[in-house]
Amino acid sequence: MNTESDEPKSRYRQYLEVVTGPLEDKKRWWRYRARVKGLPENYRTTVEAIERYLMQFGPGDGSEAASMYEDLADLFEQSAASGTPIRDVVGDDPVGFVEAFVQNYPTGRWISRERERLTAAVERATEDTGKTAGDTGEEGRTAR
Numbered sequence: 001m002n003t004e005s006d007e008p009k010s011r012y013r014q015y016l017e018v019v020t021g022p023l024e025d026k027k028r029w030w031r032y033r034a035r036v037k038g039l040p041e042n043y044r045t046t047v048e049a050i051e052r053y054l055m056q057f058g059p060g061d062g063s064e065a066a067s068m069y070e071d072l073a074d075l076f077e078q079s080a081a082s083g084t085p086i087r088d089v090v091g092d093d094p095v096g097f098v099e100a101f102v103q104n105y106p107t108g109r110w111i112s113r114e115r116e117r118l119t120a121a122v123e124r125a126t127e128d129t130g131k132t133a134g135d136t137g138e139e140g141r142t143a144r
Contacts, residue, residue, distance in 0.1 A: 028066040
């Protein structure tokens with residue numbers, strides 16, 4: 001969702017966005033926060049807890065994160081409007097719910113990249129050597 005105009009940005013705004021990030025992302029964040037503030041207290045508490053978790057393990061920033069938070073607000077606004085109990089939304093495992101929710105937004109998810117990087121590094125290391133820890137080619141010695 002690109003809501004920025006096509007008119008050129010001033011030098012000041014360009015500099016400001018280099019330092020702080022795109023202003024449109026900030027505006028989206030504040031609109032999201034206003035939506036969350038408008039939720040009934042128990043839904044708001046749940047969304048804020050999910051938000052705290054996502055700040056650590058979700059997409060870092062930018063439009064990917066903004067879209068994710070907007071979708072989170074949509075989900076809880078609709079649930080509150082229809083009277084759907086929170087447990088019917090998140091289930092018995094809130095962490096599992098959030099992890100499944102975040103899977104819809106893989107770009108920018110640093111923890112996924114790091115898991116992939118770790119897995120790839122171990123794969124390369126085991127393919128390159130073709131040896132196990134105890135296979136050194138010498139009797140009675142183990143690899144260190």
